[in-house]
Amino acid sequence: MILKGKVWKFGDDISTDHIAPGRYFHLRTNLPELAKHVLEDAREDFASKVEKGDIIVAGRNFGLGSSREHAPRIIKLAGVAAIIAKSFARIFYRNAVNIGLPLIEIKEADEIDEGDVLEIDLANGIVKNTTKGKEYKFVPMPKFMLDVINEGGIENYISKYGDYKI
Amino acid sequence: MGMTITEKILSEKTGHKVRVGEYILIEVDIALANDITAPLAIDEFYKTGIKKVYNPEQIVLVPDHFVPNKDILSAMQVKKIRKFAKEQNIEKFFELGRMGIEHVLLPEQGIVKSRDIVVGADSHTCTYGALGAFSTGVGSTDIAGVYMMGKAWFKVPEVIDVYIKGNFRKYVSGKDFILKLISILGVSGANYKVLEFRGPGIENISMDSRFTISNMAIEAGGKAGIFPVDDLTIEYERERGIKVEKLTADEDASYMRRIEFDLNELEPQVAFPFLPSNSKGISETEKEKIKIDQIVIGSCTNGRMEDLRAAAMILKGKKISRNVRCIIIPGSQQVYKNAIREGLFDIFVNAECAVSTPTCGPCLGGHMGVLAEGEVALSTTNRNFVGRMGHVKSKVYLSSPVVAAASAIKGYIANPENL
Numbered sequence: 001m002i003l004k005g006k007v008w009k010f011g012d013d014i015s016t017d018h019i020a021p022g023r024y025f026h027l028r029t030n031l032p033e034l035a036k037h038v039l040e041d042a043r044e045d046f047a048s049k050v051e052k053g054d055i056i057v058a059g060r061n062f063g064l065g066s067s068r069e070h071a072p073r074i075i076k077l078a079g080v081a082a083i084i085a086k087s088f089a090r091i092f093y094r095n096a097v098n099i100g101l102p103l104i105e106i107k108e109a110d111e112i113d114e115g116d117v118l119e120i121d122l123a124n125g126i127v128k129n130t131t132k133g134k135e136y137k138f139v140p141m142p143k144f145m146l147d148v149i150n151e152g153g154i155e156n157y158i159s160k161y162g163d164y165k166i
Numbered sequence: 167m168g169m170t171i172t173e174k175i176l177s178e179k180t181g182h183k184v185r186v187g188e189y190i191l192i193e194v195d196i197a198l199a200n201d202i203t204a205p206l207a208i209d210e211f212y213k214t215g216i217k218k219v220y221n222p223e224q225i226v227l228v229p230d231h232f233v234p235n236k237d238i239l240s241a242m243q244v245k246k247i248r249k250f251a252k253e254q255n256i257e258k259f260f261e262l263g264r265m266g267i268e269h270v271l272l273p274e275q276g277i278v279k280s281r282d283i284v285v286g287a288d289s290h291t292c293t294y295g296a297l298g299a300f301s302t303g304v305g306s307t308d309i310a311g312v313y314m315m316g317k318a319w320f321k322v323p324e325v326i327d328v329y330i331k332g333n334f335r336k337y338v339s340g341k342d343f344i345l346k347l348i349s350i351l352g353v354s355g356a357n358y359k360v361l362e363f364r365g366p367g368i369e370n371i372s373m374d375s376r377f378t379i380s381n382m383a384i385e386a387g388g389k390a391g392i393f394p395v396d397d398l399t400i401e402y403e404r405e406r407g408i409k410v411e412k413l414t415a416d417e418d419a420s421y422m423r424r425i426e427f428d429l430n431e432l433e434p435q436v437a438f439p440f441l442p443s444n445s446k447g448i449s450e451t452e453k454e455k456i457k458i459d460q461i462v463i464g465s466c467t468n469g470r471m472e473d474l475r476a477a478a479m480i481l482k483g484k485k486i487s488r489n490v491r492c493i494i495i496p497g498s499q500q501v502y503k504n505a506i507r508e509g510l511f512d513i514f515v516n517a518e519c520a521v522s523t524p525t526c527g528p529c530l531g532g533h534m535g536v537l538a539e540g541e542v543a544l545s546t547t548n549r550n551f552v553g554r555m556g557h558v559k560s561k562v563y564l565s566s567p568v569v570a571a572a573s574a575i576k577g578y579i580a581n582p583e584n585l
Binding site for chain 2: 017
């Protein structure tokens, strides 16, 4: 699967409170409405301007904090195709895989700028920055995780395979 | 090569000696979810077309975040959980009046125990590491997976050796230790890793302080924070009719990092906004005379008897500052009852604090103490992220119950030594 999209930049330690603030939790049963506030506490204009297929590029420890799965779900719902960061918080990583949102760890995330266009090859572990003409390698996810991503999440994966195939 | 506690528990469950980095699939003992995360798990479960859960005995449901129901939507969420519990014959559903904050309730009621594999759709599920369980936070879909198949996948984690010696000085407790440790590790210093605590200082750390310490392992990114099973754990479990055996890491276990810690050198800590890792000692902090509007004493981190007793010791016979409001939240019905019996409610109410029924409420800016624009809170909870307790321009400082109580009296962040 090749993903192509333009970049939105974020800093280090973007928390689940930045992504899905507790004060909007009255919207938690209405994810499309909650998605209108996605990442609002990190960048006010993000939710209104993000387009389908866009890619988030961030620094260290993206998604720290709560286990609220609403966080990756509303990022995906807002149209984001993938997140690239120097590192991810553990529970956020699990949740993103489980709902079929690809995450990519590359150390050189700082070299990518807002608005750059990227091409991501998930299976082969390659990020191409077509704006800057640069290429980065990453360790691809294990096969069962890639399968979960390809199926769009655990629910579809289990419906198809009947069990985890690790 | 010897094994860490983590490797011992995971090897026991898989039936082979696990190695770091390996992906394993194991049947879990307990799968926990709350009123925020359970509805999503229930929806995911039913979407697959499966009618019956794999094993209702594994499932624990505790509505605690917006309970007593804050609004109509909260009420609908809990209604969905109640219906699911009934349909699936889940006995461990804790209704208002029997409930507690999940991570206070489960150990107290003997639902989790040493050597258990516990997953919870709540990041502070790592709390049960205090009992020597392998216990970690996951998401709603992971929980739905347990509802379907009884199991979850894990990557066998690396372990950080936290070697503790010495004893706490007066006014110092588990909260100060874990805040200091997080400041050493940073908020991602233990990401994907387990913190295992050991050393001669362990026997000086009470069970309630151990729960506080394991609870906040996640604030350093940790997958779990695990204590050995020693005489103190065995006694705690015995009181709940559970028999457990000692569990320690082998002397020649392999760790990715070692941190040595002398409890004698520790003073009360305060974590400044906006990360739990921004802590400073109380003597330095007090000089800044940081004014506060609200104090919260409670939560899955500090809502147990030791915490309430510590706050009461400070507040006894005093009144809080006219410039602050102080909210005290016992972590469970049992804690609530014990606090009444020991006369702590009298002390709190006489000091002009508000005492609430168990709820997570203010910790996540949900209800029961939300901050206005520009307000500052000192809280015994676990997170001080931007907007955590309310308005995006409010601030949260974190501390132990003793420091919170002393600060409630003074109206600014204060050292209990100088009351």
